[in-house]
Amino acid sequence: xxxxxxxxxxxxxxxxxxxxxxxxxxxxxxxxxxxxxxxxxxxxxxxxxxxxxxxxxxxxxxxxxxxxxxxxxxxxxxxxx
Numbered sequence: 001x002x003x004x005x006x007x008x009x010x011x012x013x014x015x016x017x018x019x020x021x022x023x024x025x026x027x028x029x030x031x032x033x034x035x036x037x038x039x040x041x042x043x044x045x046x047x048x049x050x051x052x053x054x055x056x057x058x059x060x061x062x063x064x065x066x067x068x069x070x071x072x073x074x075x076x077x078x079x080x081x
Contacts, residue, residue: 050075 010022039045051074055063060078067076 049073052077054079 008022010020014020015022036045040047051072053063053066053075054077056079063076063078070076
């Protein structure tokens with residue numbers, strides 16, 4: 001899951017001789033959440049590496065501006081409570 005703006009230079013010969021697959025889609029399929037949870041539960045995916053910034057709903061405009069500049073494993077979560 002993710003995106004990139006750079007071209008993906010992949011040699012077709014390497015792709016085929018190594019049995020690699022490139023699978024992509026715009027946004028996420030409905031079952032993506034279950035797949036992600038399946039990686040987190042057995043600790044295959046370490047969520048401790050994600051930089052989470054929690055903001056309240058009243059800070060939403062500022063949070064959206066900050067989220068637009070985030071990179072890598074940065075994440076903005078809006079707390080509705």
